[in-house]
Amino acid sequence: MRAEQPDGPAGSTRRGLDVVEIRKMEAADLDGVMVVERQAFRHPWSTELFRRELMHDWSTILVGAGRPTSAVPGQPAVLGFVIYWLVHDEVHILNLAVHPVARRSGLGRRLMVEAIERGRRAGASLVTLEVRRSNFPALALYRDLGFRPVGIRPNYYVDEGEDAVVMILDL
Ligand SMILES: CC(C)(COP(=O)(O)OP(=O)(O)OC[C@H]1O[C@@H](n2cnc3c(N)ncnc32)[C@H](O)[C@@H]1OP(=O)(O)O)[C@@H](O)C(=O)NCCC(=O)NCCS
Numbered sequence: 001m002r003a004e005q006p007d008g009p010a011g012s013t014r015r016g017l018d019v020v021e022i023r024k025m026e027a028a029d030l031d032g033v034m035v036v037e038r039q040a041f042r043h044p045w046s047t048e049l050f051r052r053e054l055m056h057d058w059s060t061i062l063v064g065a066g067r068p069t070s071a072v073p074g075q076p077a078v079l080g081f082v083i084y085w086l087v088h089d090e091v092h093i094l095n096l097a098v099h100p101v102a103r104r105s106g107l108g109r110r111l112m113v114e115a116i117e118r119g120r121r122a123g124a125s126l127v128t129l130e131v132r133r134s135n136f137p138a139l140a141l142y143r144d145l146g147f148r149p150v151g152i153r154p155n156y157y158v159d160e161g162e163d164a165v166v167m168i169l170d171l
Contacts, residue, residue, distance in 0.1 A: 020065055020066055021064075022065075022111060023063065023065065024063075025061035025063045025081065027051075030051070033050060036097050037050075039097075039100055040098070042159075043159055059084070060083070060115070060118065062082050062111055062114055062115060063078050063079075065077060065078055065079070079099050079101075081111065082114075083096075084115045086119055089123060090127070091116065091119035091127040092129065093127065096111060096138070103137075112145055113145070115127075116169070119171070124171055125170065126170060126171060127147070128167070128168050129167050131165050132164060133162060133165055139165065146169050147169045148167060149166065150166050150167065152164065
């Protein structure tokens, strides 16, 4: 954990953004989540897809939520999110994104650690994910958390014809 990110539910990022809490997404967070999603991905999920995800019992979306501070007026309320499925003994990470203004401040790590811990408490023994071969920031984060590559899915991201690296973490 970075020095700027103390353990616990609250903390202040390197850029003075206030991460108040990591909690389950609510319907009221949808607009904020969509801002982060669109900033993070060339082919963002639709609002409808997020709405549907919120209804699935097996799916959890955690958000890193902030509040306006004097240091950064008008900072976005949702600074990042992680989506995971819990199926049998496996946590599958579907999506992780942090708003550009909040990157490199430890929020991506905190979201992943929280998802993993919730999965562990629910009895999971394995965490899996796919990541683009070229996504060095994400690959670095996952390796740092102990994930190891176990295979390649060729042409998994069809739009760009890019391979996915499959990574797993044993709990
Ligand atoms: C990947 C992503 C979620 C990381 O979020 P973040 O909050 O910036 O990451 P953190 O600050 O928690 O970084 C944790 C560790 O990840 C690694 N890391 C993160 N960003 C990095 C970068 N740009 N270059 C190299 N390593 C990086 C580092 O090991 C870092 O630890 P350090 O800061 O102590 O060196 C963010 O870059 C993002 O939203 N990217 C676009 C969406 C995306 O690619 N999602 C992943 C899909 S699989």
